[in-house]
Amino acid sequence: MTNELIAITLLWGFIFIYAVMATMDFGAGFWSMVYMNREKTKATNIANRYLSPTWEVTNVFIVAIVVALFSFFPGATFLLGTVLLIPGSIILLLLAIRSAFLVFAHIAKEYKKALTYISGISGIIIPALLISVLPITHGGFIETVDGVARLRMDKLFTSPHEYAFIGFAISSTLFLSSLLLADYSNAANELEAYQIYRRDALILGPISLLMALFIMLTMQNEAAWLYKRMMNYFPWIIGSIAMFFVAGIALFLPSTKHTTVRGRPRLAVVAIVVQYFFASYAYGKAHLPYMIYPDVTIQSGFTHPNTFRALFISYIVGFVILFPGFIYFWRLFMKDKRYLQQNDPS
């Protein structure tokens, strides 16, 4: 593998991890808002129990992506930084509001409702804007006048392709998070919450699949180059859809744990993550070597080789140091029954 490929793979890995963690994170915030008024069920509690310890860790990934981007591909940073000034700033503002009010809502119990609404709603807009970076990289939305690159917002926000991505971002955020929370409540033996989240996942799954199809449809017109290349990875797309059905079936299998409910949510979560992995592999592979079509490729924007080598070593050392920490964290918050089953989080 060339240095460029290693770098883009690492970057892509971060983006994938962040995409999964962030959909869970923003989705959990949204569900905790939706079910806030249902005092009887534990649906909100479950969402908060997942969210409280994880949001900080999730947030680090977004910083990691930005850092990986400008350290590996400083050439792409110049163009991306310039054209993303406005949308990027709006994301940052929403993110600031969302994170801060999430924390405030846990501390100021009396104002919990208002604060949760603010963080829940701003949280669901963020993925919709974040994903807009993808259609922008497909080309056609950046215009260069007198050597200065500019994003054509008018073109972007009148494009069906963009709206397909936005719809996909929102529906998958809600889909993945409800599925994960179903699994989380199953592990915590909160059957009522489990039923609610299972139902939500069953409704939202097909919607996000439809949205994915809508993306492909609009791509045919608006980014034909990418569509053609993605068709070279057709088996991956089929595999992805197959995993979707595996997850669907898993939710109807008899439960191994409880007699009163159906479904094996852990299996479904794994299948869906594999589904997204396959789909984004096909997408990413087809996208290469372009970072921003047609101006920037992974070769043209690449960092200095010496810097790459130093970064690469730091990645290995960092991974070795952090790995035990992640395992410990996982055990304390995802597996420990005493945490999962407590009555009131925070």
Place this chain on the structure above:
Amino acid sequence: MDDLVIARSLFGTTMAFHIIFATLGVGIPLMVLFAELLYQKTKDRDYAVMANRWTKSLAVLLGVAIPSGTIAGVQLSLLWPGFMEVIGRVMSLPFQIEIYAFFVEALFMSIYVYAADRISSWMRILSVTLVAIGASASAILITNVHAFEGTPAGFRIENGEIVDVDPWAAFFNPSFFVTAGHVVVSAFMTGAFVIASIAAYKMLREKHNQRVYQFHRKALMLGLTMGGIFSLLTALNGHESAQLLHEYQPEKLAAAEGLFETQSHAPLAIGGYTDRETQSVKWSIEIPWLLSFLAGNSFDTVIRGLNDFPEEWWPPLFVHTLFNAMVGIGMLLLLFSIIGFIWNKIMKRNTFPRPLMWGFIAAGPLSMLAIEFGWIFACTGRQPWVIYRMMKTADAVTQTGNLAMLFILFTIVYVILGISVVLVLRYYFHRHPVMNELDKHSNDNSSNFAQ
């Protein structure tokens, strides 16, 4: 205003906002760690209560530190794409390593807060130690980028191309250790003094409740001890920072001191303001020969004055005032600590006189101000360069217009967050007065943390 000025103002505002929370994010974990250690050593439950309450406020403060830091990090690429292109090629290591520090801090902060009642006490101490290490490391690493801007190393620019890149030489640039050290010890000092301020204020208000009074007294003594130690280190290290300026950025030192003519036996001008017309510092107290001595350890050190440099390279002259204010606050707080020490340890008095208590109350806000002055001095004093003698700020700025609107929006959000964080903290501590926790802990110590 042109876009360059707005970009500078926007970025400066972001940083000035972030630094308040970031400094406390570095300083308070150390205080929590010491409270935990004292609790293990003395078995005095008051220290466990302190650790618990400080951690609660830390969690709230991080709720603003983290998003504002995220803004800072992304805004660097959005506002200064030219600068970040160089950083990406040459100086990305500290940013990369900083990510690991963030992870360490985030993982163990969550463990310390949400799993405290399920892990052993030594695991709790290890967690909070890792939080403190992670926070300090992220401060050290990001400051390294700032150090690099002042004393760039590890690359050359030839015909607009970046060549001879040595990322480790850039990482260990000449001012790394001194600058990073200064930022960390000043953050520890600020964290300690902020704790001391609150404790002193509470002591004045709760004179009649002996139990609560004693609790705050212990917090005050811990804050003053740590604050005293770190203000000494800050001053010593600040002296070294100034010597580095003398060596590497002479026009910045000249502007800080308001010195126009190159000379040996240069005087130190304290206070006053620099007047461009008369090329002098008006209304200042001059101490002969001292500047030469401070900068080079001997009276005949030659200090270069501003007139040695083309005028378009001069930093803004008001940095003299910022520098004086920072140093003045540092000296004042060092003095407070020494008086407090003599009063308590040598004269063996149990209570402090009222004026001194008011001094302690002022210590926290003053050291936060010193942090702000120090940073604005360091960044503004570097102008017109974003990378000293390598890249002009004007060449690094984004070419996208429309910055004014963004400046307004970001400022509004900072104001909202700033106000709400104060309200939330006030609300929480009104609802959970320390008396309740002291009571609770005298009959039950099982769940210090699950509130």
